[in-house]
Amino acid sequence: MLGRVDVKAIVIGEQPRLGFLRTLRITVDGIRYRLFRALVTVAVIAVAVAFLMNILSEGIIKRAVAANTRERIALNREVHRWSARLTTPTDRDTLLALLATAEDGDPLLEDARQFGGLTPGELAALRTAAAEARVYGETIERMNYAYRRRILRGATGAAAFDTLASPDGWSVFIDGVREITGVRLPFPASDLEAFAATWPAVREKLVRIRAGQADAIATLRAMRRERPIMEALADADGAFGEAIRAAGFHLDASQAPHLAAQAQREIDLRFVERSIDLRTPRQTVARAYDILPGDVTLPRLWRYLADRTNAARYLDALAEEDARPDHFSVARLQELSAFRREAALLERAERRTADMGEGWMGLGARMGWLLLVSMLVCGIGIANAMLMAVTERFREIATLKCLGSLDGFILLMFVMESCILGLIGGLAGGLIGALIGTGRMLVAFGAVAVPALSLGALTQGFLASLIVGIILAALAAVYPSFRAARLAPMEAMRVE
Amino acid sequence: MSTSVLVPEASAPARAEGGGGRRVIIRTVGLKKIYVKKGVRTEALCGLDVEVYSGEFISVMGPSGSGKSTFFNMIGALDSPTVGRVFIDEVDVAQLTAEELAYLRCQKIGYIFQSYNLIQYMTALENVTTPMAFGGVPPDEARRRGMDILGIVGLADRWFHRPIEMSGGQQQRVAIARSLANEPAILLCDEPTANLDIDTGQEILDILRRLNIEKHVTVICATHDHRMMNICDRLMWIRDGQIERVARRDEVKVRVGRIGGQTSGAAGAGERKA
Numbered sequence: 001m002l003g004r005v006d007v008k009a010i011v012i013g014e015q016p017r018l019g020f021l022r023t024l025r026i027t028v029d030g031i032r033y034r035l036f037r038a039l040v041t042v043a044v045i046a047v048a049v050a051f052l053m054n055i056l057s058e059g060i061i062k063r064a065v066a067a068n069t070r071e072r073i074a075l076n077r078e079v080h081r082w083s084a085r086l087t088t089p090t091d092r093d094t095l096l097a098l099l100a101t102a103e104d105g106d107p108l109l110e111d112a113r114q115f116g117g118l119t120p121g122e123l124a125a126l127r128t129a130a131a132e133a134r135v136y137g138e139t140i141e142r143m144n145y146a147y148r149r150r151i152l153r154g155a156t157g158a159a160a161f162d163t164l165a166s167p168d169g170w171s172v173f174i175d176g177v178r179e180i181t182g183v184r185l186p187f188p189a190s191d192l193e194a195f196a197a198t199w200p201a202v203r204e205k206l207v208r209i210r211a212g213q214a215d216a217i218a219t220l221r222a223m224r225r226e227r228p229i230m231e232a233l234a235d236a237d238g239a240f241g242e243a244i245r246a247a248g249f250h251l252d253a254s255q256a257p258h259l260a261a262q263a264q265r266e267i268d269l270r271f272v273e274r275s276i277d278l279r280t281p282r283q284t285v286a287r288a289y290d291i292l293p294g295d296v297t298l299p300r301l302w303r304y305l306a307d308r309t310n311a312a313r314y315l316d317a318l319a320e321e322d323a324r325p326d327h328f329s330v331a332r333l334q335e336l337s338a339f340r341r342e343a344a345l346l347e348r349a350e351r352r353t354a355d356m357g358e359g360w361m362g363l364g365a366r367m368g369w370l371l372l373v374s375m376l377v378c379g380i381g382i383a384n385a386m387l388m389a390v391t392e393r394f395r396e397i398a399t400l401k402c403l404g405s406l407d408g409f410i411l412l413m414f415v416m417e418s419c420i421l422g423l424i425g426g427l428a429g430g431l432i433g434a435l436i437g438t439g440r441m442l443v444a445f446g447a448v449a450v451p452a453l454s455l456g457a458l459t460q461g462f463l464a465s466l467i468v469g470i471i472l473a474a475l476a477a478v479y480p481s482f483r484a485a486r487l488a489p490m491e492a493m494r495v496e
Numbered sequence: 497m498s499t500s501v502l503v504p505e506a507s508a509p510a511r512a513e514g515g516g517g518r519r520v521i522i523r524t525v526g527l528k529k530i531y532v533k534k535g536v537r538t539e540a541l542c543g544l545d546v547e548v549y550s551g552e553f554i555s556v557m558g559p560s561g562s563g564k565s566t567f568f569n570m571i572g573a574l575d576s577p578t579v580g581r582v583f584i585d586e587v588d589v590a591q592l593t594a595e596e597l598a599y600l601r602c603q604k605i606g607y608i609f610q611s612y613n614l615i616q617y618m619t620a621l622e623n624v625t626t627p628m629a630f631g632g633v634p635p636d637e638a639r640r641r642g643m644d645i646l647g648i649v650g651l652a653d654r655w656f657h658r659p660i661e662m663s664g665g666q667q668q669r670v671a672i673a674r675s676l677a678n679e680p681a682i683l684l685c686d687e688p689t690a691n692l693d694i695d696t697g698q699e700i701l702d703i704l705r706r707l708n709i710e711k712h713v714t715v716i717c718a719t720h721d722h723r724m725m726n727i728c729d730r731l732m733w734i735r736d737g738q739i740e741r742v743a744r745r746d747e748v749k750v751r752v753g754r755i756g757g758q759t760s761g762a763a764g765a766g767e768r769k770a
Contacts, residue, residue, distance in 0.1 A: 396615060396616070402601055403626055404598045404678075405598065406594070406595060
């Protein structure tokens with residue numbers, strides 16, 4: 001043994017890095033070996049992500065529902081807007097708001113220009129003034145009522161400007177503003193003073209527009225004689241439509257048939273809702289539901305009419321009372337019922353989306369705060385799980401270091417592991433959250449929610465919550481594994 | 497089972513000058529390790545000067561708590577000394593960067609632990625090929641070499657088993673195979689037979705001896721096992737963090753007690769000598 005020559009020499013060289021894929025394989029093997037623990041961690045992440053995704057998806061759907069509903073309700077109420085325009089001259093405040101907010105090319109603007117006999121230049125100046133009035137008007141409206149009463153005689157809107165433009169109105173106002181500490185103007189007082197000086201001219205134009213509209217309305221009233229406006233509007237694509245145009249209102253020819261149909265529907269709806277006060281129809285419905293005739297309500301009536309045979313029975317009942325209109329058919333009744341029930345859904349959706357939060361993906365400040373806290377809690381939960389996982393694997397880490405692994409490998413291994421867990425948890429949580437959110441919205445809004453389900457926006461929210469899940473898990477793993485990787489092998493083995 | 501009493505005849509110095517010009521592969525200078533935990537100071541090693549020659553089989557003996565394992569960790573570059581230096585092939589371990597340390601542990605030193613320390617989620621073959629992967633050996637070659645090494649320790653047909661499916665002796669043999677993965681120059685064994693029965697322990701010792709003779713690996717073995725004396729070149733006793741005695745094997749006489757006519761590891765088994 002003494003004469004041995006071929007002993008191994010030691011030359012210190014550079015340690016190569018292990019490839020990404022091999023690290024991945026080792027990591028996956030490790031996860032599969034500790035499947036139960038991994039599943040628990042995945043569950044924690046999934047819960048966090050599901051919560052986030054639930055809130056996001058509900059926000060997305062709710063926002064889409066709100067937009068759809070508003071649009072459709074506005075469409076359904078088109079005929080009501082027309083009946084108002086054709087019977088009552090627009091008051092000054094509404095006119096100011098219209099001039100301030102209407103987009104270029106709005107037919108209502110054109111109407112206003114014609115009624116007032118304004119040139120396009122004058123109209124543009126009036127719109128600028130209206131926009132200015134809107135800013136001042138909002139400030140005045142927000143004022144404490146007691147103060148407003150003292151400095152503006154309690155007036156708001158156009159009346160407030162009247163007060164300001166009156167002989168000693170401005171001095172009373174400005175003295176009050178200086179005296180009362182609770183009143184602050186977010187704009188220079190001189191601007192408002194200048195506007196008040198121009199107000200009489202603006203007012204004169206507004207009055208002219210109003211007067212022009214009143215003349216047109218008088219003409220139309222003479223035209224339709226004693227006919228109610230709704231009935232007249234049912235003829236919007238006929239003679240009465242011509243009359244409307246002749247009087248100076250801007251009625252699009254393509255819009256007229258639609259308007260007429262809506263008016264007819266309004267008349268029919270009102271007829272059916274009033275017909276329930278007749279004895280035979282009311283008893284028919286009461287018998288079908290097995291309730292007292294007094295308990296027949298409108299929602300019940302409309303639900304009753306959804307069915308074909310019911311509608312036919314109701315028509316017979318109407319005929320018995322000699323009240324059946326000629327154009328009523330089973331199909332028409334069903335159509336009216338469908339419309340009425342959908343309108344009820346829309347109204348309910350509108351009420352329920354009234355508290356919609358603003359901001360990113362429909363998150364309000366309150367929801368944002370709730371999310372932040374829940375993310376924090378889940379982050380700590382994941383960090384705890386990872387800390388435990390790393391600590392109980394100190395022996396393994398020490399062994400790997402004895403075998404010559406680099407610190408980077410161990411760090412990469414653990415970060416990779418938590419990323420994989422984060423990915424799985426994120427996918428599962430995102431799916432669960434989206435399903436719960438969609439389900440809840442479908443229950444809350446019914447059929448109205450269906451057209452609001454946009455796959456694109458939901459995918460966006462899904463990706464966002466997935467990324468949040470992965471980042472949360474990766475961040476939680478970095479510190480403990482960094483600490484473990486830096487330890488000398490035997491120190492790591494001693495920590496038990 | 498067996499009782500054996502060591503009767504030292506003569507003491508040899510820790511720095512064995514009788515090396516006959518052989519290369520010193522591990523040298524420690526004034527090695528001290530002091531653990532401070534919760535204000536309690538424990539001096540595990542109090543100034544060790546040791547030289548180990550290349551190609552040597554050396555046993556480190558001593559009672560529990562004598563500092564054997566601490567010493568073992570120091571010379572294996574697994575822990576850093578409080579005072580003093582460790583030279584491995586005249587390279588100061590304290591001067592190495594983290595990457596160089598990893599290289600040293602991967603390529604030059606093989607470790608065998610009392611509790612095997614196999615990676616639980618890897619098969620026997622994967623346990624053996626992992627150090628090769630760290631050393632940059634391509635996967636196919638690593639598998640081929642891993643099977644060869646498993647053949648050496650007699651486990652070629654169990655390569656696909658996980659540690660949990662193997663007995664202690666088999667696990668320890670996998671651990672030996674793993675320590676040989678990158679053909680190290682030094683093999684450090686921390687009580688390799690402590691958790692094994694006599695026969696299995698003997699098998700492990702045989703394997704170690706064979707490696708020492710055939711592959712010229714320097715083996716340093718911390719042990720309680722007196723059979724080790726049959727096969728080692730030198731013995732070193734550590735007590736209370738200090739070297740009590742160093743002796744060549746032929747300087748140590750062992751009187752072996754007999755139980756039921758069974759003789760345990762007879763000293764001076766000449767046939768084992770190369």
